[in-house]
Amino acid sequence: xxxxxxVGVFHSRNRKNMAHLSIRxxxxxxxxxxxxxxxxxxxxxVRALLAYLTLSPDSPHRREVLAGLLWPEFxxxxxxxxxxxxxxxxxxxxxxxxxxxxxxxxxxxxxxxxNQSTYWLDADAFEELLDVVPLTDNRLEQAVNxxxxxxxxxxxxxxxxxxxxxxxxxxxxxxxKVVAALYSIAAVYEEQDAFEQALTHARRLxxxxxxxxxxxxxLMRLLARCGQRDEALVRYTTFCQVLVDELGVEPEPATIxxxxxxxxxMIVATxxxxxxxxxxxxxxxxxxxxxxxxxxATSAQSVTGTALLPILPGTVSLDAERRxxxxxxxxVRGSAELLTxxxxxxxxxxxxxxxxxLGIQVxxxxxxxxxxxEDGLVACLGxxxxxxxxxxxxxxxxxxxxxxxxxxxxxxxESEDHDGFVQDLNLNVSVHTGPVVVAAAGESGxxxxxxxxxxxxxxxxxxITAEPGEVWVSEVTRRLVExxxxxxxxxxxxxxxxxxxxxxYRALGRKTLTEKMRGIAGLSSPLIGRDDEFRALQGAIERxxxxxxxIVTVIGEAGIGKSRLVAELRQTADRxxxxxxxxxxxxxxxxxxxxxxxxYSLWVGALRSLLNLDTAAxxxxxxxxxxxxxxxxxxxxxxxxxxxxxxxxxxxxxGGAEVRLRGIEGAGLRVLTFRAVELLLxxxxxxAPLVVVCEDLHWADATSLELLDxxxxxxxxxxxxxxxxxxxxxxx
Numbered sequence: 001x002x003x004x005x006x007v008g009v010f011h012s013r014n015r016k017n018m019a020h021l022s023i024r025x026x027x028x029x030x031x032x033x034x035x036x037x038x039x040x041x042x043x044x045x046v047r048a049l050l051a052y053l054t055l056s057p058d059s060p061h062r063r064e065v066l067a068g069l070l071w072p073e074f075x076x077x078x079x080x081x082x083x084x085x086x087x088x089x090x091x092x093x094x095x096x097x098x099x100x101x102x103x104x105x106x107x108x109x110x111x112x113x114x115n116q117s118t119y120w121l122d123a124d125a126f127e128e129l130l131d132v133v134p135l136t137d138n139r140l141e142q143a144v145n146x147x148x149x150x151x152x153x154x155x156x157x158x159x160x161x162x163x164x165x166x167x168x169x170x171x172x173x174x175x176x177k178v179v180a181a182l183y184s185i186a187a188v189y190e191e192q193d194a195f196e197q198a199l200t201h202a203r204r205l206x207x208x209x210x211x212x213x214x215x216x217x218x219l220m221r222l223l224a225r226c227g228q229r230d231e232a233l234v235r236y237t238t239f240c241q242v243l244v245d246e247l248g249v250e251p252e253p254a255t256i257x258x259x260x261x262x263x264x265x266m267i268v269a270t271x272x273x274x275x276x277x278x279x280x281x282x283x284x285x286x287x288x289x290x291x292x293x294x295x296x297a298t299s300a301q302s303v304t305g306t307a308l309l310p311i312l313p314g315t316v317s318l319d320a321e322r323r324x325x326x327x328x329x330x331x332v333r334g335s336a337e338l339l340t341x342x343x344x345x346x347x348x349x350x351x352x353x354x355x356x357x358l359g360i361q362v363x364x365x366x367x368x369x370x371x372x373x374e375d376g377l378v379a380c381l382g383x384x385x386x387x388x389x390x391x392x393x394x395x396x397x398x399x400x401x402x403x404x405x406x407x408x409x410x411x412x413x414e415s416e417d418h419d420g421f422v423q424d425l426n427l428n429v430s431v432h433t434g435p436v437v438v439a440a441a442g443e444s445g446x447x448x449x450x451x452x453x454x455x456x457x458x459x460x461x462x463x464i465t466a467e468p469g470e471v472w473v474s475e476v477t478r479r480l481v482e483x484x485x486x487x488x489x490x491x492x493x494x495x496x497x498x499x500x501x502x503x504x505y506r507a508l509g510r511k512t513l514t515e516k517m518r519g520i521a522g523l524s525s526p527l528i529g530r531d532d533e534f535r536a537l538q539g540a541i542e543r544x545x546x547x548x549x550x551i552v553t554v555i556g557e558a559g560i561g562k563s564r565l566v567a568e569l570r571q572t573a574d575r576x577x578x579x580x581x582x583x584x585x586x587x588x589x590x591x592x593x594x595x596x597x598x599x600y601s602l603w604v605g606a607l608r609s610l611l612n613l614d615t616a617a618x619x620x621x622x623x624x625x626x627x628x629x630x631x632x633x634x635x636x637x638x639x640x641x642x643x644x645x646x647x648x649x650x651x652x653x654x655g656g657a658e659v660r661l662r663g664i665e666g667a668g669l670r671v672l673t674f675r676a677v678e679l680l681l682x683x684x685x686x687x688a689p690l691v692v693v694c695e696d697l698h699w700a701d702a703t704s705l706e707l708l709d710x711x712x713x714x715x716x717x718x719x720x721x722x723x724x725x726x727x728x729x730x731x732x
Contacts, residue, residue, distance in 0.1 A: 020033060020095075020118045021117070021120070022120045023050070023051075023054055023119065023121045023122070024122045024148065025122060025152050026147045026148060026149070026174065027148025027150070027153050028149060029152055031047075031050065033095060039093070040093040041089065042085070042089040044155070045070050045082070045086050046086045046089050047155070048070060048157055049070065049086050049087070050090055051155075052069065053111065053113040054119070054121055055121075055170065056113075057112065060105065064076065064080065067080045067083045069160065070083070070163055071083070071160070072160060090104075099117070099118075101114055101116060101117050102114060122146050123151075123174065125146060126143050126174075126177070129142050130143050130177065135184075137188050144178070144181050144204075147178050147181075150667055151167075151170055152167060161675070164672070168667070168671060168672070169663075169668070171666070171667050172664075172666060175208065175666060179209045179212055182201050182204055183202075183215055183218060186199075186202045186218055187218070189201070190218075195222055195225045195226050199222045205218070210239075213251065213255055216235070216236075216255065217255055219232075219235065220235055220259065220262060223235065229262060229265075233262060233263060236251075236259040236262075237363055238597070240360055240363060241597060244363075244364050245364060246598060246599050250356070250360060321437070321438050323382060323383060323437075323451075324435055325382035325383045325390065325436050326381045326382055326391045326393070326432070326433045326477060327378065327431065327432050327433070327436070328378070328380075328381070328429060328430075329376065329378050329379075329429065329462075329463060330376050330378075330398075330427060330428070330429045331373075332425055332426070333425065333428060334424045334426060335375035335425065336375075338421060338425060342421050350412065350422065351374065351375065353408060355372060357404040357405060357408050358376075361397050361401045361404055364397070365381065365393040365394075365396055365397045365400070366381065366385065366387060366593075367379045367380060367393065368380055368381075368383055368384050370456070378456060381393050381394045381397070383436065383451045384438075387593050388558070388593070389592075391480040393593075394433070394477065395473060395484075395507050396594070398429040398471040398507065399471055399507060399509060401429050401471075402427055402429060406427075427469060428466045428468060428469070429470075429471045429472070430463050430473075431473045432473075432474040432477055434454050436453035436454065436455050458474060458502060461494070462493060462504055467490075467506075470490075470506050471506060471507040472490060472507075473487075473505050473506075474502055474503070474504055474505075475502065475503035478505050484510060485507050485508070485509065485510055486508040486509055487507065488508055489505055490504045490506050492504070530565055533554075533565060536552070537552060537565070537569045538569070538572065540721055541572075541584075541721070544691065544719055544720075544721045547719045549685075549714070549715030549716075549718065549721055550721050550722070551712060551715060551722045551724070552721065552722065552723050553725075553726075554724070555726060556727065556728070557727060557728070563725065566695075566723060569723075570586055583688060584688065584691060585685075585690045586691045587606055587691065587692050587693065588609060588692075588693040588695060589606025589693070590695040590696055591694075591695065591697055591699040592696075592699060595701065596699055596700070599701055600673075600701070600707070601701050602697075602701070602704035602708070603648065603704055603707060606692065606694075607649070607680070608649070610684065611625070611626060611629040611630070612629065613626060613649075623651050623652065626642065626645060626646055627642050630645065633680060634679060634683045637679055637683075639657075639660055640676060642657060643658075644673045644675075645677070645680070647669070648673055648677075670703070673707075674711075677707060678710065678714065681718075682718050685718035686718055689719040689720075689721070690720045692722055692723070694724045696725065696726065697724055
């Protein structure tokens with residue numbers, strides 16, 4: 001396309017084959033000149049300058065603004081000098097001095113990218129394809145094929161906060177457009193019954209934006225239609241758990257309904273079949289689905305064409321295994337009385353909501369629902385997948401059930417539809433650890449729904465005498481987790497024939513400060529056989545006192561003494577005579593086996609410890625205390641630290657903190673959260689030598705590990721010692 005009669009000057013926007021300079025920003029940053037990759041960039045600041053100029057070519061940019069964007073911490077004169085050097089390098093690597101017209105318009109005061117030069121930018125091409133009306137399927141396909149990842153994926157300038165904020169806003173803007181395009185093209189293919197092609201785009205959407213619930217539903221539906229029903233249900237379960245763990249919310253009703261349709265076989269694979277004919281009809285007014293299956297179809301019938309097939313149960317056989325599990329039984333007291341007051345329909349709605357809220361807590365801690373009844377459920381931890389801390393998970397599940405049920409009752413009580421009807425409902429939860437038999441049903445293998453035996457029977461007996469609204473735990477389970485929770489004795493119950501008596505306790509809640517369950521309380525012994533390792537750790541502490549940080553990894557199998565080694569080091573450090581004006585600051589964060597999918601699980605505990613925030617305090621007190629502590633440690637950057645730590649800890653935001661986070665989501669929020677933690681730790685280490693112990697990193701969530709990797713470079717700037725403790729597990 002020619003412009004203004006200037007022969008040989010091509011607009012870049014959709015003419016890649018004519019462009020001398022080609023730039024990709026929808027994914028990793030890539031630059032090519034006449035088809036060859038451009039090298040020779042002196043630094044990422046030069047790349048950032050090129051990206052910024054090409055994405056905003058419509059007006060000139062003053063030099064002092066560009067200098068402040070990329071070198072905000074430099075004095076103005078030094079920043080402008082750095083800009084001159086970067087500009088000189090940029091012009092050299094893209095051949096700006098030898099091409100006509102040049103890529104850059106440069107004056108003594110301003111710099112502007114020349115949008116009349118022969119260049120191509122994938123972001124411009126992407127937007128031009130989507131801006132055409134009408135938007136055809138072919139243009140949608142071309143647009144999404146341009147996208148190779150997040151906007152400037154992996155690109156960051158940690159020391160240039162203004163550029164980072166610009167980057168985040170652009171990333172969010174393009175991210176929304178990409179998500180909309182992927183959803184649309186997947187919907188087009190789904191409408192055409194091209195489910196495999198639709199599935200490819202739906203997977204890309206969810207990978208880029210996992211919180212997009214419309215995209216999650218689209219992917220679940222397409223998986224079911226491609227014959228991958230189990231994966232669709234696993235994706236739903238995982239999505240529910242992530243929503244609860246990270247956002248404290250449940251999926252939308254449409255998502256829940258879709259999962260039940262898939263589970264019931266109402267959305268099924270489109271296959272060639274030779275024995276059952278199915279026809280697509282107008283949706284039934286009562287049922288609401290457009291599938292019709294004949295009542296009499298035998299294997300002798302031979303039909304052709306496309307058939308929509310229901311999922312049929314397999315044959316049942318018994319292949320039992322004996323396992324030790326922790327059983328959680330929950331029953332809603334008062335449900336029968338509620339039925340007589342509100343009628344069947346409203347009762348079913350209320351009880352379905354209650355059972356769903358309870359089931360979410362089971363999933364949250366890695367358990368499986370064994371069975372449902374009209375007023376409760378039974379869950380097992382360890383029936384399908386055994387964890388070394390299943391008893392702890394079971395008690396946490398029970399306590400979380402009580403919290404979730406109480407929150408639901410408050411919500412229902414405030415509803416006009418149920419006002420006055422739910423105040424008499426209470427939840428009883430019982431927990432016991434013991435043997436069960438887990439049977440295998442048909443070809444599907446053992447399942448939690450076939451667990452039966454002693455442990456389930458004991459929890460049922462505990463329910464008979466349990467007080468409303470309490471969590472009762474058997475003596476067997478309590479012994480396994482006693483140091484972790486607060487307890488209240490509840491006497492004994494008759495556990496069955498033969499006069500067997502079972503002691504029971506009420507679990508009041510998790511202790512505010514808990515130690516790892518190692519050894520026997522009140523007993524100690526000298527450390528033996530770890531002299532070399534202990535001396536290495538002591539040497540790292542001595543160097544820390546001299547202002548030199550470091551990284552130490554403590555790797556070993558379970559039970560070999562890793563935590564004991566670190567505990568002994570801390571005791572020795574605490575007994576060391578003070579040689580400086582300040583004490584050593586010691587912070588510990590622990591990863592939990594049931595929180596591997598919870599973002600920042602390591603850092604929430606570590607930062608609460610560092611800032612001395614009481615986990616048992618009411619939320620309002622914690623909110624105030626967090627801001628006070630951040631003000632003490634980071635007086636010069638409170639607004640760059642406090643809002644992001646509050647959001648990480650799931651604390652409510654008000655005033656300026658809420659405004660600061662407005663519009664920041666996804667990757668942008670992640671980058672600024674990383675920066676906030678970095679600023680806090682750097683300020684603390686400037687005040688006193690800092691030791692950060694990261695326990696059980698083999699259970700760390702991906703986000704915690706990424707943040708740890710980002711923070712390790714602090715050792716080059718401040719006296720901070722990282723002690724990373726983990727098992728040698730290959731997958732981590």
